[in-house]
Amino acid sequence: xxxxxxxxxxxxxxxLNIAIFGAFVAITMIIVFxxxxxxxxxxxxYAAGRSFTGGQNGSAIAGDYLSAASFLGIVGAxxxxxxxxxxxxxxxxxxxxxxxxxxxxxxxxxxxFTMADVLSFRLKQKPxxxxxxxxxxxxxxxxxxxxxxxAGGLVSLLLGVGDQLGQALVITVVGAxxxxxxxxxxxxxxxxxxxxxxxxxxAGAGVMTVWVLAINGFNFSTLLDNAVAATGNPEILNPGLKxxxxxxxxxxxxxxxxxxxxxxxxxxxxxxxxxTVPTAKEARKSVVxxxxxxxxxxxxxxxxxxxxxxxxxxxxxxxxxxxxxxxAPLLAFELGGPLxxxxxxxxxxxxxxxxxxxxxxxxxxxxxHDIYASVVKKGKPAPGAEVKVARRTVVIIGIVAIIGGIxxxxxxxxxxVALAFAVAASANLPTIVYSLFWKRFTTQGALWxxxxxxxxxxxLIIFSPVVSGSETSMLKSESIxxxxxxxxxxxxxxxxxxxxxxxLGTVLDKKKEDPAKQSEMEVRSLTGVGAxxxxxx
Amino acid sequence: xxxxxxxxxxxxxxxxxxxxVQQSEEFQRLRSRHRRFVFPVLAACLxxxxxxxxxxxxxxxxxSTPVFGSVNVAILLGLAQVVTTFAVTTWYVRYANKELDxxxxxxxxxxxxxxxxxxxxxxx
Numbered sequence: 192x193x194x195x196x197x198x199x200x201x202x203x204x205x206x207l208n209i210a211i212f213g214a215f216v217a218i219t220m221i222i223v224f225x226x227x228x229x230x231x232x233x234x235x236x237y238a239a240g241r242s243f244t245g246g247q248n249g250s251a252i253a254g255d256y257l258s259a260a261s262f263l264g265i266v267g268a269x270x271x272x273x274x275x276x277x278x279x280x281x282x283x284x285x286x287x288x289x290x291x292x293x294x295x296x297x298x299x300x301x302x303x304f305t306m307a308d309v310l311s312f313r314l315k316q317k318p319x320x321x322x323x324x325x326x327x328x329x330x331x332x333x334x335x336x337x338x339x340x341x342a343g344g345l346v347s348l349l350l351g352v353g354d355q356l357g358q359a360l361v362i363t364v365v366g367a368x369x370x371x372x373x374x375x376x377x378x379x380x381x382x383x384x385x386x387x388x389x390x391x392x393x394a395g396a397g398v399m400t401v402w403v404l405a406i407n408g409f410n411f412s413t414l415l416d417n418a419v420a421a422t423g424n425p426e427i428l429n430p431g432l433k434x435x436x437x438x439x440x441x442x443x444x445x446x447x448x449x450x451x452x453x454x455x456x457x458x459x460x461x462x463x464x465x466x467t468v469p470t471a472k473e474a475r476k477s478v479v480x481x482x483x484x485x486x487x488x489x490x491x492x493x494x495x496x497x498x499x500x501x502x503x504x505x506x507x508x509x510x511x512x513x514x515x516x517x518x519a520p521l522l523a524f525e526l527g528g529p530l531x532x533x534x535x536x537x538x539x540x541x542x543x544x545x546x547x548x549x550x551x552x553x554x555x556x557x558x559x560h561d562i563y564a565s566v567v568k569k570g571k572p573a574p575g576a577e578v579k580v581a582r583r584t585v586v587i588i589g590i591v592a593i594i595g596g597i598x599x600x601x602x603x604x605x606x607x608v609a610l611a612f613a614v615a616a617s618a619n620l621p622t623i624v625y626s627l628f629w630k631r632f633t634t635q636g637a638l639w640x641x642x643x644x645x646x647x648x649x650x651l652i653i654f655s656p657v658v659s660g661s662e663t664s665m666l667k668s669e670s671i672x673x674x675x676x677x678x679x680x681x682x683x684x685x686x687x688x689x690x691x692x693x694x695l696g697t698v699l700d701k702k703k704e705d706p707a708k709q710s711e712m713e714v715r716s717l718t719g720v721g722a723x724x725x726x727x728x
Numbered sequence: 729x730x731x732x733x734x735x736x737x738x739x740x741x742x743x744x745x746x747x748x749v750q751q752s753e754e755f756q757r758l759r760s761r762h763r764r765f766v767f768p769v770l771a772a773c774l775x776x777x778x779x780x781x782x783x784x785x786x787x788x789x790x791x792s793t794p795v796f797g798s799v800n801v802a803i804l805l806g807l808a809q810v811v812t813t814f815a816v817t818t819w820y821v822r823y824a825n826k827e828l829d830x831x832x833x834x835x836x837x838x839x840x841x842x843x844x845x846x847x848x849x850x851x852x
Binding site: 274278280281282284285287288291292293410411412413416419428429430431434435441444445448452472475478479482483489490493628706710711713714717718719720721 | 744746755759769773777788791797809814817820835836839
């Protein structure tokens with residue numbers, strides 16, 4: 192049996208974990224340096240010269256999307272709250288159908304580097320670009336903060352660094368590495384980090400899955416029996432342990448489900464990945480690859496979650512440093528000792544690094560391309576200036592992420608990922624769908640929908656139980672209570688509201704948009720005429 | 729080497745009369761084939777997903793029914809969501825390859841070679 196000496200002690204060998212992670216960093220750095228020799232133009236820096244294949248980009252999307260929340264969070268959620276943890280996985284996966292059927296190809300055909308390229312295509316450039324860049328930056332910021340704060344928690348578990356200063360140092364190292372990757376490698380370097388990480392993550396989870404099944408005689412039902420026996424709670428196989436406790440919890444889950452399924456196809460860092468392939472057909476192939484990889488991975492999480500419950504035990508996981516997030520690493524230790532724990536820990540760090548890099552380049556591209564080049568310089572920046580601004584933005588975002596990560600360390604900020612999905616689904620998706628499919632859609636509709644969706648999602652979350660009202664909320668006090676909105680996820684209100692505002696703003700708009708632009712956008716989106724080509728090297 | 733003149737290919741090509749393309753029978757066929765597939769299929773997938781979420785939320789007894797061994801309806805329906813996602817993906821790719829790509833390619837070729845739809849021709 193496992194024995195934990197102190198709450199801050201990590202099982203396994205911290206130095207082994209660090210050495211394996213160091214090897215990952217060294218190998219990816221070499222690849223990033225080699226890949227980045229041609230980073231000259233904006234198309235190279237933001238879109239990797241549009242030279243990746245569908246398979247490569249699909250793997251990178253999986254690497255971008257399967258964040259630490261997916262891997263550590265879902266395995267832990269299944270180990271502790273049973274079936275309800277799996278509900279997340281399904282929402283995260285089904286969401287890709289929206290991206291595949293409605294968004295990926297049309298976006299690749301009409302845009303250049305950012306989401307705002309598509310949204311402002313046939314509307315008024317300046318206000319729509321500013322709005323789209325604002326929502327992009329907000330979504331990236333929430334997502335980034337959640338990842339960086341998660342890094343702190345991970346450190347205490349995997350490296351045995353218990354004190355605040357040590358954790359702050361590790362967050363700084365992770366942030367500095369990320370800045371280096373994105374600064375040197377641009378989108379090409381970021382993509383390779385994501386591809387390597389996706390392969391390692393899925394292979395690692397696959398090996399553990401087969402291992403867990405082998406221990407249970409390759410019988411899934413036996414695994415479930417063992418999980419029930421170990422936890423002494425047959426309810427872990429049934430839905431309801433987490434989201435069935437009250438009527439509010441049920442509506443809350445519906446709200447979360449809505450945000451997950453509609454948010455994915457509107458996440459700016461996911462959308463930007465579609466520009467790294469040469470054609471819309473390759474964009475389609477990317478999504479197909481991503482769906483298969485992500486789907487298979489989420490099936491693994493089901494086995495790993497119940498495996499952790501059966502082999503490690505829910506009580507041990509809940510008591511370990513890092514709480515539910517420690518389920519996957521503890522399972523790795525139980526199966527393969529310090530070496531497998533080291534590998535899985537290194538993969539978890541690589542996961543944070545890759546996701547953070549993807550978010551940073553997206554935010555930097557949005558600022559440099561949408562705000563600086565298109566609005567400030569009115570589409571005519573000096574040669575090379577745009578990429579220079581993007582690189583400086585990367586450094587600034589990196590520093591903000593480090594400071595934010597240190598500040599949020601130890602805070603309960605897990606809700607930020609769900610909030611990022613809710614903001615994306617409310618502020619971005621209605622405008623994406625309307626501008627691609629509704630001829631009459633106008634600038635006023637876009638602005639009402641984007642700002643209305645953004646503001647309602649954020650205001651509702653501020654007045655929700657995740658920010659105030661209980662010991663487990665962000666303010667950690669029962670005496671401060673302004674939680675007048677009962678749900679923890681705003682999606683069920685803010686998403687329909689944003690769709691409604693987009694419609695209302697349009698029908699009340701006295702100005703009509705240029706019909707020639709609408710014709711051009713529709714023809715280009717479906718046929719690929721005039722789409723940005725791959726750069727020649 | 730790096731391609732500094734990013735918009736070179738769009739500048740040298742003759743201006744295209746997109747209005748005419750949009751109204752052409754060929755394009756209308758492409759547009760309706762696209763919409764006829766993606767809207768109903770996506771709507772069906774979302775209905776199926778929310779049915780699953782609502783069952784998980786409100787039909788605990790049904791979802792907890794064991795089917796074989798300890799594997800219950802909830803786990804099977806969850807895996808069924810994964811299977812339908814894979815199936816719809818494969819279905820769409822086949823449909824797009826067969827029904828959408830050939831027309832899109834034809835229209836694109838016509839425009840890019842300047843055979844039809846250039847603005848000069850339309851005003852002539």
